[in-house]
Amino acid sequence: MIRVALVDDQPLFRGGIAMILSSQPDIDVVAQESSALSLAQMVRDAAPDLILMDVRMPGIDGITATGQLLAEFGASAPKVLVLTTFDVDEAAARAIEAGASGFVLKDAQPDFLLASVRAVADGSQVVAASATRQLFERHGSRGTDPGPEFQTLTAREREILLRAATGLSNAEIADTEFLSEATVKTHISRILAKLSLRDRVQLVVYAYEHGLV
Incomplete structure (x- = not known):
């Protein structure tokens, strides 16, 4: 509920x-x-x-x-x-x-x-x-460099972060990266945890604020 x-x-x-x-x-x-x-x-x-x-x-x-x-x-x-x-x-x-x-x-x-x-x-x-x-x-972005938290992401997690930041769904990311949706969802959860973000919208904000997209 x-x-x-x-x-x-x-x-x-x-x-x-x-x-x-x-x-x-x-x-x-x-x-x-x-x-x-x-x-x-x-x-x-x-x-x-x-x-x-x-x-x-x-x-x-x-x-x-x-x-x-x-x-x-x-x-x-x-x-x-x-x-x-x-x-x-x-x-x-x-x-x-x-x-x-x-x-x-x-x-x-x-x-x-x-x-x-x-x-x-x-x-x-x-x-x-x-x-x-x-x-x-x-409205533009600040374009500041990401902090040390970004370095904790694996290469795969960085790829998925960029895919998600451009608005792709889990299914679309799975097709692009040749992964299962469950695997993508797990990666997204780990990315959010490592970057201390609440959800996918905050992930988009993070990517734009730090000039990643």
Whole structure:
């Protein structure tokens, strides 16, 4: 069961999303908030696995709230999937840099929203990978050299990191590298652990920030 919390200042939109999510047997909407002001307390009380959060809200926006969550809860923080109006939005890029696990458009089809929630909860793939790449290509990257953690990766792991950073799925990486999907998934898990990254989206951020792609 995926425990989801909703944070959006539009009651009708928030209610509609809650209905879509609650209709699924594997998703439980455990909390709803109209702002991020009490987000930390909500996380402690409801213990969501994932937060669907509007990137633009009065008071504390989704970017700031995401950063605060990671600062307070660290590795135990729930994953954040931000809701945005535009597929190429600097705010969405900043939310990902702050620690969000991806973003989904507010006008997305219900099936895509549900698939995105499940993907982020599973941590197995990048949500809207092409749009994520487009964001970082548009807004640039720092291009700093990777730290010593990068040297802990094997040659194969570096190859797979670059494949994943360009948006390839596990199946596509498996076909390209002549590996099984299970082997690719194992490599991805090891890469994330060695680089202290939360998920595939953070892997993309890492690659762009350090000029690897």
